[in-house]
Amino acid sequence: AQKVTQAQTEISVVEKEDVTLDCVYETRDTTYYLFWYKQPPSGELVFLIRRNSFDEQNEISGRYSWNFQKSTSSFNFTITASQVVDSAVYFCALRPSNAGNNRKLIWGLGTSLAVNP
């Protein structure tokens, strides 16, 4: 089965705290892609990162970092020194290799992050 689990439904932190959003996936494919998207209150989805299954190197982009561990089937997302503007729903998604033209992502239910001043 293909599945993405974001166990944290809601997280609330105070500004400047670090916060990690968990993502655990299931797939039998050896080739796949993982994604994180941000959905701010305005509703649009903003692409954050794409990671392929052959690249386990962790990535850092400013205050954002991602930890991909195939051994635990996890692709966790950390925001360092959180800011109020980080408040949003964050989605983790999986594209298995059999997705044809890649249109059928498998999505987690999202984690709602509230960063309070």
Place this chain on the structure above:
Amino acid sequence: GAGVSQSPSNKVTEKGKDVELRCDPISGHTALYWYRQSLGQGLEFLIYFQGNSAPDKSGLPSDRFSAERTGGSVSTLTIQRTQQEDSAVYLCASSLRPRPYDSGNTIYFGEGSWLTVV
């Protein structure tokens, strides 16, 4: 425009009525997607258009749902005889290339059309 534009932003309709949702993708983007996000649910793929190819309708939940894309640009998602379970945010997205999740390509989403069926 600079981004994916959707209209209406909000729509409240009575059960049984038909609704049309419009999406204007980023100019030049050949791929167009419709997704749905219901309360408490993840994103659900509905339909995919790529250039002049036949659309992939495999995600449409019932025959009450249909979509078309005219001239390879603007798309309309039509829901006939709306039901309360159709209430959701309908998101349109576009990408420059037909394989949107490949390296160097990105999907751009609109702000969504919030549909409420009462």
